[in-house]
Amino acid sequence: MTEPLQRALDRIRPDVRVAHAYIVQPSTGLLKLDAMENPYRLPPELQQALGERLGAVALNRYPAERTAELARALARHAGVGDAVGVTLGNGSDELIGLLTLAVARPGAKVLAPLPGFVMYEALARQQRLDFVGVPLRASDFQLDEAAMLAAIREHQPALVYLAYPNNPTGTLWDAAVIERIAQAAPGLVVMDEAYQPFASADSLALMARQPNVLVMRTMSKFGLAGVRIGYLLGAAELVEQVEKLRPPYNISVLNAEAALFALEHAGVYAAQAAELRRQRERLLAALQAMPGIAPWPSQGNMILARVQDAAATFAALKARGVLIKNVSAMHPLLANCLRITVGTPEENTLLLQALQACLN
Structure with a gap:
């Protein structure tokens, strides 16, 4: 290493230098069931219509009013009134970063x-x-209410995240417990509803009752993972503070137009979500019937399952052309656990056949 390069590296924060980047698994040539994506593409006629619409976008101009139109369209899609604040992120990840920055x-x-x-x-x-x-x-991946309330009393967090449903467990937590946590929290409580299209409940009523509660959603699980649109809903006075930190042109004109097009065809995506919910129950029943695997019920578009040897099962599935996620190193409660994305009927059949062969 040259001395100038070493000097430059020495200016980087030590904690950054020892950190690890987020790893995306290579998936070329594999059945991709690792990232909770919607496996369905638009019908060909809508693909053509979207292409023509994107071709007419003024790429020579910075994003402007169209982004604001998308924000309000997403609020209407969520079913909240104009009094509710809304801001956009380049995916939920950017919103999490902005929320963290706001309380830093x-x-x-x-x-x-x-x-x-x-x-x-x-x-x-x-x-x-x-x-x-x-x-x-540990028994059911539900919130430990006593431990959560004790941690809130001790640490007085500026920001509490509650994923609803949770990733990677797919759990919808007890609504009464969530409300007591929101009441006890001294700062912001963010309900991360990334998997809302697949869940049987949401947090909008809680948000209306508890002014410190914000609801964060994404269009990724809606069916636009490649478009990168996240949105944050809540009391206008709170959302306004996050909006101040949002880069002025964080949503490209192409992404905004693609998202607006999708909302105009929301029925197509709703039908896809309904089919994925049906496939989730089919997949869960099949996994429950397999010896050597213990799945948990899910309200997302993924299923968490424990096997005898997660690393070996993951490798065996990959060797058979199926890519899932080995989450067993994420936390001790996930020992020997795999997370499986719900796919199309054909994809799920291939997964089950490969998994049965691995377990045998």
């Missing part, structure tokens, strides 16, 4: 149940905030 004062802490979405902790630490993880109940 000396001594501020971020709290979330574990196991959970890894970006809550990663982005808190990027802002040099302490992260407090509270383990879920």
